[in-house]
Amino acid sequence: MVIIKIIKLSKDLVIGAWSLIKGLVITLKNCFIPAITLQYPAQKQPMTGRFRGLVDLHPEKCIICYQCVKICPVACLAIAHKQENNKKVISEFKYNMELCCFCGMCQQVCPTSAIYMNKIYEISVYDRDKTHINLLNPGKYIEWLNTSIK
Amino acid sequence: MNTSQTKDICTEEFLINMGPQHPSTHGVLSLELKLDGEMIRDCTAHIGYLHRSMEKLAENRTYTQFIPYTDRLDYVASMNNNMGYVMAVEKLLNLEISDRAKYIRVIAAELNRIASHLIAIGTFAQDLGAFATPLFYCFREREKIIDIFDQICGNRLTYNYMRIGGVQFDLPKGIDEKIKKFIKYMRSKVDDYDWLLTYNTIFLARSKHIGLLPKDLAINYSVSGPNLRASGVKWDLRKDEPYLVYEKLEFDIPVGENGDSWDRYKVRLEEIRQSLKIVEQALGALPEGDPTVKIGRIHKPSPSEIYLRTENPRGELGFFIISDGSAYPYRLKIRSPSFSNLAVLPELVKGLKIADIVCILGSLDILMGETDR
């Protein structure tokens, strides 16, 4: 009876040792496969064509239809317009970057694709009122570098 | 240890607080353990740390505006959440969607299932002590899926890709070669995991017969998904209540024998292989057509109630939507699989050691974003 137990135990030990060695073979194999991580600040992955970064605007294309303001789930867009010799002109287009959830609904709903999402993803600010952006002034995203692939 | 012998030894149970900030509670979950030495006498779970009351938010959002919120439910498999919600609303509006959109949804959902299972396997191995090596292998594979999704819909985690009646974009040009290359790459990697983890004696010793979930207890707790199939119940919504094009695709359901932590891991590993098969077939049979849909129109469904459940990587995700004719849902109840899967934990853990509770929690693959809603 004891011999059967010893045989069974040694069989388990051998199978166990063999499975441990198989595990070691995998890690050794991976040891020689070249590493694939990016050294982030030096190497950056260019963003794909459809990447949704910060919201941006071509002011001339906008026909002030308020579709984007209506569709935004977190209400971070706000437009004010005034009537000037029978033509509507945008007086103010505020974008609250802090609330934005980068869902891309405004970009899809805009009939003239005036509002679109650019490729900036490294967004950090020191004080909160930096997050309230006026989309009309062209130099709004200077401090965050643009990593678009174009 | 009957009490007669321990008259002189004054052993005292001490309370230990595992969480809400703990390396292996998969998110913000607090477990109060009453320990006798290493043995766990009793465990109570405190959840709700990540409660954003999604259901109250849903009552103030139109049907289209709520789609980005469903990404944040089960943030590891947000394609499946989108699909679940969007299909529920389509059933409410009884809207038919184009065939190509159905196939694209199946491809996206299955790829996301593989990514979610990879995370489940990686963190399970990490919890058992195989520090970081299997986790990094799983993340390396998952990175390839994330790149595919980045090309399809532009985001890496919260995709917001599906719309009511279709999808946002059509698949980009060279994407099916990329997916085929990924499928071939992934098949060899899954066999590697078999060698590295599945039959490793320490891994077996740590997870075999730990956290035994018998079949009837699992059904009684309405556990669903891989945890239920690991207990021997052959129940998968994609097969038993087929939706989209799952009845046209040929795949089988892995089922475990005795419902312990090892079986739950093994079922997830097999499901990755099955999902690869599904994606391959769906990619082959992709019909032509225009899956995209405009989102300007505000949907106003007639007052009615529907309940629809889909097979999420973690279990059955159900949406109970009650509409009252306005553009906003009157009530939107989200039945989250992790909520019921977590309810089983205190029952499984009595009398085991601390190392086992970490192992069972890892094998149940709980996600707090979904549990707390």
Added chain:
Amino acid sequence: MRTNEIFMAIKTDFPEARQEEETGAVIIPKESLLKITQYLKNHRLAFDNLHCITAIDRAERVELAYTLYSISEHHGITLKIYLTAGEENVASLAELWKSANWLEREVYDLFGVIFLNHPDLRRILNPYDWKGHPLRKSYSHPEVSIKPRL
């Protein structure tokens, strides 16, 4: 077995069950909940899976919808109970299905429906000392969030 066949099976044994028109749910009075659910669970209908409990805050009443499924028979049913505004309490099903334990705690937490002889009826998602039940239509969220006393 479609929902009306199941309803017929229930109707024969419990005459007081009614069927809601468009949704096909079975409406039962509050008192006979325990009897009917006992019957549903052990009868050949074999409803062994209480999938989810949904509470709906209508203007004049609170509706409780129990979604039941049977894994062996591949069918499901929705049981509905109308709780009049005054006394929102109903018997707890924690003994029949263990999943009811947490589901009922969540309904109590968000709606304030009291479940009689529930093992431990505490709040589950909100802090234990939270005032009010958030998902009620009449709920107004507190202006200042209460700081936890350390």
Added chain:
Amino acid sequence: MLMMLIAGIAVLAFISASAMFLIWWERKVSAHIQSRFGPMRVGWHGVLQPIADAVKLLLKEDIRPAEADKLVWWLAPFFAVVPPVMAFAAIPFGKSLIPKDLNVGILYIMAISSVCVIGIFMAGWGSNNKYSLLGGMRSAAQIVSYEIPMILSMITVVMHANSLSMQKIVEAQSRHWNILHPNMLLAALVYTIAATAEVNRAPFDIPEAESELVAGFHTEYSGMKFAMFFIGEYTNLFIIAAISTTLFFGGWHGPFLPPVVWFLSKTYLCIFIWMWVRWTFPRARVDQLMAFAWKVLTPIAFVNLAITGWLLLK
């Protein structure tokens, strides 16, 4: 006297250099196993990273828990670092390159290195934190029960070389290394497993199990005290590798390279195997670990001892 001073300073310099190198090497080995690069920024391929770590740990604030048992908590790191450094006294680096050739060399090393379990237990008890208490108790049980198979496997070697002194053990292997005898191979296997448990390295790192006990016994240590535990661990790793080379792989014997190079290369090969094992296997549970030590390793070690005795007396 002067000679002893110089030898002492040389050994201390070697210890800190080797600890620094081991920390860096472990991070590079683990990185490449997990298909990533490891430290690359500080110096060429992160060579200066250990120095950066040391400076960081020096500048870090040394926080002491309020209700900690002050003296016990303060003393614990010393008990974790001093024994491995003292054990260097009997390590044979070369033909005459040995700090002090004690005639009880191997016994001395084993006695000293079992002192560090007291340090770990003091750390566990002193930090007044439930997790570290559990970690401390686990380490006490583990190290004590793995010392027996370790010493038994050493005795088989000592019986061959019929002397406890390390130099004599190495000289006994001049013709062929000990590992070539079958029973020595079994003793080497038992020794490696027991030594991993002795040094709390995976798959036996239950005292500081990250996923269960947050950080085990050194949860409450930060700054220089944590660095001391860290250095103690790597020096201990070097010690068990050095012992395994002297006992089983023929110490500094080697065809034409100078003996020191042979000794160091063999030691670092053993360390690579320990690192390789660490980053592959999951962690054993406490009771399985103890059962393995008492029910499997110790019987095997005894049987091996009996066989060796029979072989020698034949």
